Amino acid sequence: MVVYEATVYTGDRIQATTLNSVHIKLVGTDGESDRTWLKSLVIFRGSVSTYTVSCPNSLGRLLLIELDKRQFGFLPDDAWFPDKVEIKSPEEDVYTFPIHCWISDQETHRYREGKALRIFDESHSLGQYARQQELSQRSLEYDWEFYGPGIPYTIKADGAMTLPDEVQFSFTKTTEFAFTAATGLAELRLKGLVDNQENWKTLDDINGVFRNKDTPLSDYVQEHWAEDWLFAYQFLNGVNPTLIRRCKTLPENFPVTDDMVFIPDGSNLLNELERGNIYLCDYKNLDGMPANIINEKQQYLTAPLVLLHKRSDDKLMPIAIQLKQTPAEDNPIFLPTDSAYDWLTAKIFVRSADFSEHQLNAHLLRTHLLAEVFAVSLLRNLPMVHPIYKLLIPHTRYTLQINELARERLIGPAGVFTLFAASGREALPKILARSLSSITYRSLCIPDDIADRDLQDLPNFYYRDDGLQLWSIIFKYVQRVIKYYYKSDDEVQRDSELQTWIGDIFKHGFLSQLQTGIPQNFTTVSELIKFATMVMFTCSCQHAAVNSGQYDYGGWMPNTPATLQRAPPTKKGTTSKSTILETLPPINVTAQGMATVWLLSRRSSDFVSLGDYPEYHYTEETPRQLQTDFKSDLDKLSIMINNRNKDLEIPYTYLDPKNVENSVAI
Template structure:
């Protein structure tokens, strides 16, 4: 996995990169208060849910989306919507040919497709999409409080219908096709279909939290931070450009390792994947990490998502990418020519640090080994700033919104994936969900991870005045104006949406990974 800072506690960090006094005290206060508040208000003598109504009676300060998701979480429409605009818009990709291990036939799904059409025709049109959780294959579930937990490695096929709705049309819960691994369909009993979707949502929990959130924003941001502090002197223009975007990252990651990833942390004590499974998944995810997957325009093209409708993450994200690229190009081109880039040994050392400690010298990652042109440098710095600001906002800020209603985002399943159809009931589904104690622990963690601190700085507003030259200051002011214009566009669009997408609104994007 990417290398981490050799410091065990925040007190071992230099003051320049530690939390402000305000943020540190706020964080500690929120951690204690949220946990106590949830436990005291929701005392439950048996620790077992007796009905869905008990879940609805959870007493706490729920987010604005809570009532909407509680009402819609079982619908196929909302299930599909989350792959585009939920807390993890990164798994879905266009499917032009079914994987060999997912033998969906036209007869299975024809009722979900338009008349006179077929699965083959819809794939040719670009209307069929796939989410494949193969990285979870073979990971054995955790044991929590003496009780075996379970997870699946599903394949989920989706159809973008003529009305612009993305709907699930087939789910296989294990990677190997066999008689005891049925393909679940919307035409099955409502309880069979719901249970299959719950296992997909649990797989989403693991991929989202560990791969797309922890690895691809937090841990990469830590590598970017360390490389910047080690390789670039404070007078270097790239240091001045990047310093606001590494603010607080080391401390939040140290705290996350203690609270979430340790033997006593959330993943060990409340999640099906457990500590051993978490390490396995993250090693697999690191091995599959590519430069192009971190560059949004390339990533959208690779996943074939240029034309799928109502993909607000893509729409807002590409606009943000272009605004960042324009800003970075303006600053970098002021200081560098292609020859300057090639001859800047500190810059090349900075890149080497990132390649070695973040991508582990993986030749298949596509990460550049050296910079030769201003254009290459601008793209790389754009990727870095986008990753630690916009991308982190996209996968972090909606965690509580989509996870506060626990059945929509279960951290564990207490029953194994079904091997036959016709066995699921309302009672068996309730029994498979996380119990009361671990539901409250997860709610507390999600609440903490989604809470802005009082010293939050919106994207593009920097507390440190590191540049003094007229050109970079002018570029910075134009950057803020461009972000403000995008903010207006997003808010105008959101007025017409039933569920507004606001995670990439610049005012909700932090400069760095600080939560």
């Protein structure tokens, strides 16, 4: 008789304790143990408990364990969250089995030993069988669902609570999210704002909507929102830094002339174009989109073009705005030299267009929906023992549930965005489809994107500066991990699971559109490294850049109106303070919008920052050391960013690694 020592680590999270009977079976190359009861009346959260499993003979090299739990007597059935199980063999070998998921049913669950294995590393038939069974089961649990023409597929689910336990929010996250959502709207109802469809009588009246929920930056934006420099600054370091690009030649549909614009220091538009000092923001993605009807009133959504000039003092300033794509007499080009109300009205229409472009393209599509595609394809096609699964699974945390909630509460038929944004209802799926059709792989990789937009030397562009450094750090980490497991291009090509994974992403995420440039397969190690880096960057850094500042810049509604109630002016000299108030969203729309961006900007107490790995999926020494090195590099960058921010009037904090969540979780 030989004895194995089983040490069970239960997660230190609310409701992880179980009153059920837990059983274990050990499976090795030379046999398996009997199903053995772990003799505990209660396995408590955060506990580390050791048990013995006896066998007639040695089981050889351990391949997997089987765990199950059964309701005990009259005690209630419950869920249990084991982190890992360590087995010490009679030969003094220690095997680690990562779990990190809920066991809430009475089925038998198999978990592999923690050493990462590619499919062609599986030398034993039991390992091959377990791998196949895991993927067969996951393909049922994580199925694709068609969401709409031209839009990425989503997880097939009947609401957030039907998702598998392992991808749902923690109890803490669920409670805090529900509390924040409920208290925000309750406060607004008490103030009588939720159902009030009247227009604002003065801008000062808007102050009372969320008086106790302002942030230092939202206060600053409220004070300076009408100033040209802050309008321009937001294209660099606001919530949508992905649109601006250098302009060497004016678009044919934007006929700005030298005599229209004022260029300081005796220069002119032609010279500044040649010098590379002119920049363009083009909202053509929104052209022709049908605007929503809100409060039984037609809303308005424009597709502006904005011209900006980098002055000799390195400050970026707007110099011309055209609110619609097609030049015409009733589509004037607005200038800073126009009346104050004309110019402010033009900027308000741009900021409202930016709300739609940001929310639907930069935020929803390019982070949330793509992160969901990456998560579902990972769970369907790569088993837990695969090295790329271990690399990327931390960056899928909570993504499937937050997206299901978004489809229920934000972009579904009764969602806030659907009901209260100019680009809600009919326009929403059309904008998503148009955005996906124009997406490129290069635009998802920040070094390529910055180069393609020709923004390498634009001053005061902190999104670029911090983003490029983060990409470099992530790339270094990913490269070292992948090269540890893949020594040659041939090994990448031989990994059939890897090829199925990227093929699934290409088909269901990018709808097999060749013009995107998304890989359909991997032929080299370098291709795999770049793609995995893009996935990590998108799910963490890019989402932080376009999400975290939503309340900072949108908490003061006039700076980022979700909709506008009056048509854009067709003639100069027709605007006033009263027309601006008539154009801005009414009270109930303002209240709903501000409650939403407040909710989406709140950090949960179980926030996991980039580089923190509370769940260790890798068990080998080398990749774990690489994770430690990765975190060290991120900490150094955080110090650099904080030192720079001390000298900035508006600190750029969204890409400080300590503020970047590991996944799309809000």
